[in-house]
Amino acid sequence: MATMTNTRTWRLLPRGVKSSLYWLISLLILGLAVWKHGAGHAEQDIRDRLQGPSAQHWLGTDGAGRDNLQELLHGLPWSVEVALLATLIAAAVGTVVGVTTGWYGRWWSRAVLRLVDFEVAFPFVVMAVVLIGVLGRGTLQIALVLGIALWPLVARVVHSETLQLREQEYVVYSNLVWGNGLRVIREHLIPALLIRVAVVSAFVFGDVLGAAAALSLLGIGPSLETSSWGNMLADGQQYLNRDPWIALSSATALVMLLVFVNMLADRLAAAASRSGTADTMTELLAPAEAADLDATGPADRGPR
Amino acid sequence: MTQQLSDRPTEAAPAQETQDPVARRIALRLGIRVIELVGFLVLLVTVLFFLARVQGDPAVILAGPEATPEDVAQIRVIYGLDSPLIIQYLNFLRQFLLFDFGNSITERIPALDLAAGRLGTTLLLCVIATVINVAVATPIGIYIGGGTGAAAGRRGPLRRVVSGIVLATQGIQYYIIALLLITVFAIKLQVLPAIGFDRADSWILPSVSLAWLAAPRLARVVQSAARQVWSSELVHTATAYGLSPATIRNKYVLPNVLVPLIATAGTQFTLLLSGAVIVEQLFGINGLGQLLVVSVQNADFPSLAAGVTLIGLVVFAVTAVSDVLYRIADPRLRRNG
């Protein structure tokens, strides 16, 4: 029954969401293609270090004599991997906490929410710096720390959405017949929340990409053996006065990726709010009118 | 939740209702906030304490790299590191609540003094960035947020270009702007220093970079608030009465934009504190953020705890102040208390 519902959910998705998902998938495929370059650095040739762009090295070379373009391709997998992991952690924890605090409104859920408030109010770079300091600089640790720093964003959205869903009559009814909150959460709430979580996650994904690079600038990013755009940027910062091409190429790549991700997130958000309008808002606002115009026939007058 | 708490009447003797009820409610709210803050900080330093213990033996770190095992054993006794972990934790907690973090491991002075000394620089950086943020974002937001008079609904080409630029700037990370500013103004033109924060001209690049973090978002908040006012019945009526667009802007749009402006700028201070950590690193500024980064690298637990606590206090104070300002600026809240 659950899978049946899921394919239906897919069919119901508005076009904008679908095309955004296709974009996301093509991004992942790009990531996979780049993955084949392996996790290490590009080949280095110390005699060729700190060169500007040339026919041989389109974007120049870095402080260790590595080709900047090659290094960008080598660095992308790490950045995407960490961002995906951290986003997954944030989305999973945020959804679970948001739904449970929204559904079971007891004292402990209020306490958890206060904690969320404080974590949101607390500068997250400070939090990340401190946690990485004690946890270490491995890929998993960095992803975990960024996930911990950003889950409250997801939790807040999911929580307020759950509070609204909880009052919906179909949810009240479902709770009556099942007498089991977990079941209602699984069958009605999670499917209803998915689009919203996807939208927040897209924004979180962008935040994580930016933050991971910032950690490298602070000298607490991934170890220098790891190839990442943040490490490249930090390297470029060192040689800013002798050879700005390292910083320039990595910064441009990062900005382009972030703009792309934010664009996706914006489109996803717009599409989601449109679908919200079609499903609930128009119908809730004009039920009498809808019934008046057409009492027997189908009343599909969504703006599609 | 705070809403709920403040809605609940206070259980007090009705006989002595001499105090202003509004002031009392604010005091109560503030009291609850303080308790919550202390709880949060305790939780945070507790996590820190145990994670730090998992990571390494503090006695070894304290003794330094050239210490003999005998030295380490001696330090263990001196610092009470030979007692059970839970006792050590309770001792630490007691000292923490008394604001005693012990000596910094690298600097050998009280960690709190060290952190407090750095706080001023960071605050100055953030305050200047906030000023730039508000000074830049408000006019831009008002400009792109609505036309004047008959053109209220329409958006001219220039307006559209500006709002496009605002949107684009949001995608460029502030640390990349910092690198760009350093390259252009410090390395190529050599008109501004790239390092430090001691002279007025050295304030410019770091503050502008940091303000970049917040300004696009603030401009968009102001924009949408202004647009709402411009398309409201109130403005339509005022226009019908023949008030000039400039009068409408000053009398209706600006006051209504003020409330979201203050609320956003207040929450953005947290964002700026985050960004300050990175900006301080890029410009070699000896602020609190630098202290935290260096402490993490040196496993200097006392400095770390002191720095985090101070930042928590700053966030709390800023939230409280912007809360009060917000209440003063919003006429509805002012009346209802």
Added chain:
Amino acid sequence: MADTGISTGQSAAAVRSLSVTYRRGARHVYAARDVSIDIPRGRIVGLIGESGAGKSTVLRALLGLTKPTSGVVEIAGTDLSTVSAKTALALRNRIQVVMQNPYASLDPRWSVADSIAEPLRARSRQRGSEPMSKDAIARRVGEMLDRVRLPTSKLHSFPRELSGGERQRVAIARALSVRPSILVADEPVTALDNVTTAEILGLLEELHAEVGLAILIVSHSMSVIAQLADDVHVMQDGRLVESGPAESVLDHPQHPHTAMLIAASRYLDEWDGSGPELTTAAAR
């Protein structure tokens, strides 16, 4: 349903001396005060009152959505607070509900078939009741669709493709799929226009005659109550002000509030002009 030692009387469900209070500041406010309503087997009971009179509170207490401050909720003559949780759940299973807003009572992501099947699936998962196969559920869903006179073609429609009246039919089919002995209808026609109202009320009446269901219908509209109810209870400010058989309450109201509600409803019906004829014509 297997015999669980539940006493069998003439009452399908009842609330006795029910009070529900909530706190507003330091004061306790009564949402319902000492309300007793009996829903006898096979009868239609109407509960009427203005908005905020406490109708919904009584209903919520009956459904177990609100905990009574004092008083008793009975199903099939058994006080729910005196039996085990398991027995209470089994008893609660006998009540089904049709909600007020047909535009919110169906999950927009679920097809008609999925929605009608939900209580069946829930029931078949419960301990003590025999599980139903997927086929059996599908068969029962088809049956129910027929029962509420919806074409089979609507089986895989989504709520947004249905009119308000059709949605309410789906809600009724969903409620009756598990063969409840009591149906609670919370303002079932408030969101609907006149023609659809007549259709839905007619359908409820038919189903009642077919399966001998006890129905509690909550409404603020006297004409809805007058058309269906055998017994009428009138609420005002959380209290029951008048109870009795429909004819006597409607023809000889004892309490001024009842008289006022009747007068108001007459006034509206006449003022509405085309309203009453259309309603009666369509109901036939």
